Amino acid sequence: MHATSRNIVTNQPGPHRDLARRVERALRHPLRKPIADHTRAAFEQADAWLQGAAGAPLILDAGCGVGLSTRRLASRFPDHRVIGVDRSADRLSRDHGALPDNALLVRADLVDFWRLALAAGWQPARHYLLYPNPYPKSAHLKTRWHGHAIFPVIVALGGRLELRSNWRLYVEEFALALEQATGETAAVEAHDPGADCLTPFEQKYHASGQSLCRLVATLPHAPGLVPTESNEEG
């Protein structure tokens, strides 16, 4: 297949100069945005589904789009339960075949869903962030996951966290943020999916000849990383 996805264009020459300050802020000040009722309801359904297979390891597919990766991960890991989360009802509703019994697609805002998951004690064995929106303009740092106040929650959930992108700088910034939050270094490596693309975006970028990269980090479950009202630092 030939495709012509445009390369990412950014006005940043390197990692954002405000990154460390954003991460520091996220580690010190709790995220106060109230949790939306619809995500709370969606989370409760997902939690009940997960409890139905008590003991099965969990895979989170965060920003799953049309859910192809959720289906493929469920087939690849039949003894796991795989939950794909996306806020786009349109993407989630596209027909990509039956869902395996061990997979669930959930419409929810991840900023709320991740907080509910951590509060409920979820400990994903694997956590995928596959081709998140890059937000390549310098002014958009706050909307990248590592520049967002939710970042400590993503890290605190723990497990094998894998981020893939067609924008290397996104992955490099994520690695810097991870090191700042945990002290651990995660390598940013080239990723060649070959014929084994996990998602439509991966397929599209790969077919366009773009360089893909990824980061894999094995993280402890660390709820204490997330600031709360009571331990908020000045």
Ligand SMILES: C[S@@+](CC[C@H](N)C(=O)[O-])C[C@H]1O[C@@H](n2cnc3c(N)ncnc32)[C@H](O)[C@@H]1O
């Ligand atoms: C670039 S697409 C990648 C989709 C899929 N992972 C793939 O690789 O084909 C990013 C996805 O993240 C979802 N997304 C972005 N922010 C989100 C949020 N706050 N909560 C839930 N989904 C979100 C978007 O709706 C979109 O489907």
